[in-house]
Amino acid sequence: MTNPKYAANSATRKARWITLVAAGAAVASLATGALPASAAERTPAPVTAAFHGPQAPDTAELAKLMAPGDLASGTMVRLGGSGVRWTGxxxxxSQDPAANFRIGSITKLFTSTVVLQLIGEGRFTIDTPVQEILPGTLPAHWGPITVGQLMSHTSGLGMPCVEFAKGDAPTPEQVISHWTDPKCAAPEYPVLxxxxxxxNHFLLGMVIEKATGHSYADEVQRRISRPLGLRHTYSPKAGDRSLPGPVLADPSEIEPWAWSEGGMISNAPDLERFMTALLRGRxxxxxxxxxLFAMPALSEGVKDKDRFSMGGLMRSEIGGTVVWGKTGSMGRSVSGVFGTEHAARTVVYSLVPVTxxxxxxxxxxxxLVDAAL
Structure with missing residues (x-):
């Protein structure tokens, strides 16, 4: 996640905005705080699993990688796809395979999906400058930033140049003001x-609300959660730090409102169903x-792996297999959801780092993802 961080004077939070994963299924940001001794010293529960399908993943390797140790105190992995069902x-x-957790920057996939639906409805195009949809939001002397550039992280927006004031629920406009303060340098074009x-995804959330006249949370419910039957997937209200049980991991140290960038709540079954529907064109x-799968034109020095498509999907390559999805983190957990082409295999994971x-x-x-494939 990575996730919106509202204390720009924190080196850890700054890193979360810009860190991309190497090796394929990586984390845009990593929560690194160790668990309290009482939690870390608990007797680890065994892996619980059930698999049905002709092409079984390497469950023995998964169990080995998921064992609590000096990297993570606990791990959850859920596999799906054609004939595949496995949970550990x-x-x-929580040993409940449907426990809820904050998905952090996986939220961006939901935001980009709604934006692509609006493009399909003719509300605007992928090449429409955001300045046309949200006049006055960005400085007048900045060059045009398109909707597609926001989704693919080629907008040229850098780090905020103004520190965020402490607060539980800044408005989207207040968040964007920290990137557009007169002290901030204008993005340089062309962006390669x-x-x-x-x-980028705060702006996309504002685009959704401007284009529809409805709240971001309502549009996610109407367009994605309700049609797919995702009963545990929603965007909480500003300032709401509650997490309905059962809870996958300790929800403490939840950071301020992350909204359309990283604020949603879901669970593994819902994320699997969402990713399957997305990759299969539903x-x-x-x-x-x-x-979703078109890659932006970048400079020749940028490798065609571990980067983002025009539709906001992270493209990664693991063991020669291309997977698409997104990572995220919030509080003490690090999570991700990925799938192969047409969702022949999907994987949802969440772990609690202790390093x-x-x-x-x-x-x-x-x-973990390699063994899941």
């Missing part, structure tokens, strides 16, 4: 690199479905 949980996480930035029209070794955590997540 270890450590001090990707800069992962939560401001949520978008054909033209917009193609945008600040980000490279080791990225490597562990890559191995």
């Amino acid at each position: 949980v270890t450590g001090p996480l 690199t990707q800069q992962y930035n939560g401001a 949520l978008l029209r054909p033209a917009e479905q193609r945008q 600040d070794d980000r490279d080791a955590l990225r490597e562990r997540i890559g191995k």
Whole structure:
């Protein structure tokens, strides 16, 4: 996630806005605080699993990787796809496979999906400058930033140049003001690199509300959660830090309102169903479905892996297999949802790190997804 961080003077939170995963299924931001001793010292629960299908994943390797240790105190993995059903949980996480958790920057997938639906309805195009939809939101002397550039993180927006004031629920306009203060440098064009930035999806949330006249939360419910029967997937109101039980992991240290950038709540079954529907074209029209997998034109020095499509999907390659999805973090948990083409195999994971070794955590997540495939 990565997730909106509202204390720009914190080095950890700054890193969460811009860190991308290496090795394929990586985390845009990592929560690194250790669990309290009482939680870390609990006797780890065994992996509970049930698998049915002709092409079984490497469940023995998954169980080994999920064992609590010096990288994570607990891990949840859920696999789905054609003929595949497998769930494993270890450590001090809820043993309920449908436990709720804050999905952090996985929220961005829901935001981009709604935006692509609006494009399909003719409300605007992928090349429409956001300045036309939200006049006065960005400085007049800035060059045009398109809707597609926001989804693909090629808007040129950098880090905020003004510190965020402490508060539980800043408005989207207040969040964006920290990127558009007169002290901030204007984005440089043409943009030929990707800069992962939560401001992009705050702007997209504002675009959704402007184009529909409804709240972001209502549009996600109407367009995605309700049609797919995602009963545990929603965007909480500003300032609402509650998390309905059962809860996957300790919900403490929840950061301020993340809204359309990283504020949603869901569970593993709902995320699997959402990703399956998205990858199989059940949520978008054909033209917009193609945008999910179209990669933006970048400079030759940028590798075509571990980056974002025009439709906001993270593209990663693990063991020669291309997967599409998104990572996220919130509080103490790090999560992700990925799938292969047409959702032949999907994986949802969440773990609770007990280390600040980000490279080791990225490597562990890559191995988890590789074993799942």
